[in-house]
Amino acid sequence: MLACLAEKELTTPAQYPLTLNALTLACNQTSSREPVVHYDERTVEAAVTRAKTKGLARFHHPSHGRSALRFGHTLDEVLGLDARGLAILAVLVLRGPQTAGELRSRTQRMAEFATPREVEDELDELGRREPPLVARLARRPGQKEERYGHRLGTGPVSPPAADGAATVDPTAMAERGRAPTGTSAATGEVSPVAVPPPPPGAPGPEGLVAQVADLRAELAALRRDVDDVRTQLGL
8 A cells, every 4th residue: 555655656746645545546456566456445544544653654634625635655754765766665565576677667657767787776775774675586496587575564575485485595685574484483494395206297396396386475475465454454
Protein backbone atom coordinates (compact mmCIF):
# COMPACT_ATOMS: atom_id res chain seq x y z
CA MET A 1 0.00 0.00 0.00
CA LEU A 2 2.81 2.44 0.89
CA ALA A 3 4.66 1.46 -2.28
CA CYS A 4 1.52 2.25 -4.29
CA LEU A 5 1.40 5.71 -2.73
CA ALA A 6 5.07 6.27 -3.55
CA GLU A 7 4.56 5.06 -7.12
CA LYS A 8 1.60 7.37 -7.72
CA GLU A 9 3.37 10.34 -6.17
CA LEU A 10 6.21 9.90 -8.66
CA THR A 11 4.14 9.01 -11.73
CA THR A 12 0.95 11.07 -11.30
CA PRO A 13 1.79 13.91 -8.90
CA ALA A 14 -1.31 15.90 -9.93
CA GLN A 15 -3.55 13.18 -8.44
CA TYR A 16 -1.43 12.70 -5.29
CA PRO A 17 -2.28 12.33 -2.41
CA LEU A 18 -4.83 9.65 -3.20
CA THR A 19 -8.43 9.15 -2.16
CA LEU A 20 -9.36 5.80 -0.63
CA ASN A 21 -10.91 4.70 -3.91
CA ALA A 22 -7.83 5.70 -5.91
CA LEU A 23 -5.51 3.97 -3.43
CA THR A 24 -7.59 0.78 -3.58
CA LEU A 25 -7.46 0.84 -7.38
CA ALA A 26 -3.70 1.36 -7.23
CA CYS A 27 -3.30 -1.65 -4.95
CA ASN A 28 -5.51 -3.84 -7.15
CA GLN A 29 -4.25 -2.84 -10.59
CA THR A 30 -3.23 -5.76 -12.77
CA SER A 31 -0.27 -4.10 -14.49
CA SER A 32 3.12 -3.59 -12.84
CA ARG A 33 2.19 -5.83 -9.91
CA GLU A 34 3.59 -9.18 -8.80
CA PRO A 35 1.53 -10.67 -7.32
CA VAL A 36 -1.79 -9.13 -8.34
CA VAL A 37 -4.05 -8.63 -5.30
CA HIS A 38 -7.73 -7.91 -4.71
CA TYR A 39 -8.33 -5.77 -1.61
CA ASP A 40 -11.56 -4.05 -0.66
CA GLU A 41 -11.65 -0.46 0.58
CA ARG A 42 -12.07 -1.51 4.21
CA THR A 43 -8.87 -3.55 4.08
CA VAL A 44 -6.91 -0.74 2.43
CA GLU A 45 -8.26 1.85 4.88
CA ALA A 46 -7.28 -0.32 7.84
CA ALA A 47 -3.78 -0.79 6.42
CA VAL A 48 -3.17 2.90 5.76
CA THR A 49 -4.51 3.76 9.22
CA ARG A 50 -2.04 1.37 10.83
CA ALA A 51 0.74 2.85 8.72
CA LYS A 52 -0.20 6.31 9.97
CA THR A 53 0.10 5.18 13.60
CA LYS A 54 3.66 4.07 12.78
CA GLY A 55 4.50 7.39 11.17
CA LEU A 56 4.67 5.96 7.65
CA ALA A 57 1.52 7.53 6.21
CA ARG A 58 -0.17 10.92 6.38
CA PHE A 59 -3.83 11.89 6.15
CA HIS A 60 -4.72 14.97 4.10
CA HIS A 61 -8.06 16.39 5.13
CA PRO A 62 -10.32 18.03 2.52
CA SER A 63 -9.28 21.51 1.44
CA HIS A 64 -9.05 23.72 -1.65
CA GLY A 65 -12.22 22.37 -3.21
CA ARG A 66 -11.54 18.72 -2.42
CA SER A 67 -14.28 16.86 -0.59
CA ALA A 68 -12.64 13.53 0.30
CA LEU A 69 -9.96 12.50 2.76
CA ARG A 70 -6.72 11.69 0.98
CA PHE A 71 -3.71 9.61 1.89
CA GLY A 72 0.00 10.03 1.41
CA HIS A 73 3.19 8.26 2.51
CA THR A 74 6.23 9.47 4.47
CA LEU A 75 8.73 6.85 3.32
CA ASP A 76 11.05 9.46 1.82
CA GLU A 77 11.11 11.41 5.09
CA VAL A 78 11.39 8.43 7.42
CA LEU A 79 14.04 6.62 5.34
CA GLY A 80 15.82 9.70 3.98
CA LEU A 81 15.24 8.83 0.31
CA ASP A 82 15.42 10.91 -2.83
CA ALA A 83 13.30 10.18 -5.91
CA ARG A 84 15.74 7.56 -7.20
CA GLY A 85 15.86 5.54 -4.01
CA LEU A 86 12.12 5.83 -3.51
CA ALA A 87 11.44 4.68 -7.08
CA ILE A 88 13.65 1.61 -6.73
CA LEU A 89 12.12 0.57 -3.42
CA ALA A 90 8.59 1.08 -4.70
CA VAL A 91 9.19 -1.10 -7.75
CA LEU A 92 10.92 -3.82 -5.72
CA VAL A 93 8.02 -3.95 -3.28
CA LEU A 94 5.38 -3.97 -6.02
CA ARG A 95 7.09 -6.35 -8.46
CA GLY A 96 9.49 -8.51 -6.46
CA PRO A 97 13.22 -9.20 -7.00
CA GLN A 98 14.64 -7.75 -10.24
CA THR A 99 17.85 -7.12 -12.12
CA ALA A 100 19.38 -3.66 -12.44
CA GLY A 101 18.29 -3.55 -16.08
CA GLU A 102 14.69 -4.38 -15.19
CA LEU A 103 14.70 -1.73 -12.47
CA ARG A 104 15.99 0.89 -14.88
CA SER A 105 13.22 0.09 -17.36
CA ARG A 106 10.46 -0.08 -14.76
CA THR A 107 11.40 3.17 -12.97
CA GLN A 108 11.52 5.29 -16.13
CA ARG A 109 8.37 7.23 -15.22
CA MET A 110 9.56 7.81 -11.66
CA ALA A 111 13.25 8.67 -11.86
CA GLU A 112 15.99 8.97 -14.46
CA PHE A 113 18.87 6.50 -14.68
CA ALA A 114 21.15 6.95 -17.67
CA THR A 115 22.66 3.44 -17.45
CA PRO A 116 22.12 0.21 -15.52
CA ARG A 117 25.35 1.07 -13.69
CA GLU A 118 23.65 4.09 -12.14
CA VAL A 119 20.92 1.77 -10.90
CA GLU A 120 23.55 -0.53 -9.40
CA ASP A 121 25.22 2.42 -7.67
CA GLU A 122 21.88 3.41 -6.14
CA LEU A 123 21.24 -0.19 -5.07
CA ASP A 124 24.68 -0.33 -3.44
CA GLU A 125 23.88 2.89 -1.58
CA LEU A 126 20.58 1.47 -0.33
CA GLY A 127 22.36 -1.73 0.67
CA ARG A 128 24.93 0.16 2.74
CA ARG A 129 22.22 1.66 4.95
CA GLU A 130 21.97 0.47 8.52
CA PRO A 131 19.81 -1.49 8.44
CA PRO A 132 20.08 -2.13 4.70
CA LEU A 133 17.04 -1.45 2.53
CA VAL A 134 17.93 -3.84 -0.32
CA ALA A 135 19.99 -7.01 -0.70
CA ARG A 136 21.74 -8.65 -3.61
CA LEU A 137 20.34 -12.15 -4.10
CA ALA A 138 22.30 -15.29 -4.82
CA ARG A 139 22.01 -16.40 -8.43
CA ARG A 140 19.92 -19.46 -9.18
CA PRO A 141 20.64 -22.00 -11.94
CA GLY A 142 20.11 -20.50 -15.38
CA GLN A 143 20.23 -16.88 -14.20
CA LYS A 144 22.82 -14.70 -15.91
CA GLU A 145 22.31 -11.50 -13.96
CA GLU A 146 22.15 -10.71 -10.29
CA ARG A 147 18.81 -9.72 -8.84
CA TYR A 148 17.98 -7.49 -5.92
CA GLY A 149 15.20 -7.62 -3.34
CA HIS A 150 13.94 -5.09 -0.81
CA ARG A 151 14.37 -5.48 2.94
CA LEU A 152 11.36 -3.52 4.10
CA GLY A 153 8.92 -5.04 6.56
CA THR A 154 9.30 -8.31 8.41
CA GLY A 155 8.79 -10.93 5.70
CA PRO A 156 11.49 -12.62 3.62
CA VAL A 157 11.91 -11.13 0.19
CA SER A 158 14.55 -13.30 -1.44
CA PRO A 159 13.54 -16.46 -3.32
CA PRO A 160 15.19 -19.76 -2.41
CA ALA A 161 18.60 -20.40 -3.90
CA ALA A 162 19.52 -23.56 -5.78
CA ASP A 163 19.99 -25.61 -2.61
CA GLY A 164 16.40 -24.94 -1.56
CA ALA A 165 17.27 -22.45 1.19
CA ALA A 166 16.70 -18.73 0.90
CA THR A 167 20.10 -17.05 1.09
CA VAL A 168 21.89 -13.96 -0.07
CA ASP A 169 25.16 -13.83 -1.94
CA PRO A 170 28.15 -14.24 0.44
CA THR A 171 29.42 -10.84 -0.70
CA ALA A 172 25.96 -9.27 -0.62
CA MET A 173 24.62 -6.72 1.79
CA ALA A 174 23.38 -7.77 5.20
CA GLU A 175 19.67 -8.50 5.34
CA ARG A 176 17.06 -6.65 7.35
CA GLY A 177 14.36 -8.08 9.62
CA ARG A 178 13.28 -11.69 9.91
CA ALA A 179 15.61 -14.44 8.73
CA PRO A 180 14.77 -15.65 5.20
CA THR A 181 12.83 -18.82 4.52
CA GLY A 182 14.99 -21.88 5.19
CA THR A 183 17.05 -20.23 7.98
CA SER A 184 16.64 -19.96 11.72
CA ALA A 185 15.67 -16.50 12.90
CA ALA A 186 17.47 -17.17 16.18
CA THR A 187 20.78 -18.59 14.89
CA GLY A 188 20.83 -17.77 11.20
CA GLU A 189 21.69 -21.39 10.42
CA VAL A 190 20.49 -22.75 7.12
CA SER A 191 18.11 -25.69 7.34
CA PRO A 192 19.14 -28.43 4.88
CA VAL A 193 16.61 -29.55 2.30
CA ALA A 194 16.65 -33.25 1.47
CA VAL A 195 16.29 -34.05 -2.20
CA PRO A 196 15.33 -37.70 -2.86
CA PRO A 197 16.96 -39.62 -5.71
CA PRO A 198 14.94 -39.37 -8.91
CA PRO A 199 13.03 -42.42 -10.17
CA PRO A 200 13.78 -43.81 -13.64
CA GLY A 201 12.90 -41.34 -16.33
CA ALA A 202 12.60 -38.43 -13.86
CA PRO A 203 14.76 -35.31 -14.05
CA GLY A 204 18.26 -35.56 -12.63
CA PRO A 205 19.35 -34.06 -9.29
CA GLU A 206 19.91 -30.61 -10.73
CA GLY A 207 16.46 -30.59 -12.31
CA LEU A 208 14.84 -31.71 -9.06
CA VAL A 209 16.68 -29.07 -7.08
CA ALA A 210 15.49 -26.39 -9.48
CA GLN A 211 11.90 -27.65 -9.23
CA VAL A 212 12.06 -27.68 -5.42
CA ALA A 213 13.49 -24.16 -5.44
CA ASP A 214 10.69 -22.92 -7.70
CA LEU A 215 8.02 -24.55 -5.52
CA ARG A 216 9.52 -23.09 -2.36
CA ALA A 217 9.60 -19.66 -3.98
CA GLU A 218 5.92 -19.91 -4.85
CA LEU A 219 5.11 -21.11 -1.33
CA ALA A 220 7.07 -18.24 0.22
CA ALA A 221 5.17 -15.76 -1.97
CA LEU A 222 1.83 -17.26 -0.94
CA ARG A 223 2.81 -17.12 2.71
CA ARG A 224 3.76 -13.46 2.37
CA ASP A 225 0.40 -12.72 0.77
CA VAL A 226 -1.47 -14.52 3.55
CA ASP A 227 0.59 -12.73 6.22
CA ASP A 228 -0.13 -9.37 4.57
CA VAL A 229 -3.87 -10.06 4.48
CA ARG A 230 -3.87 -11.24 8.09
CA THR A 231 -1.96 -8.13 9.17
CA GLN A 232 -4.32 -5.83 7.30
CA LEU A 233 -7.34 -7.59 8.83
CA GLY A 234 -5.78 -7.36 12.29
CA LEU A 235 -5.73 -11.12 12.79
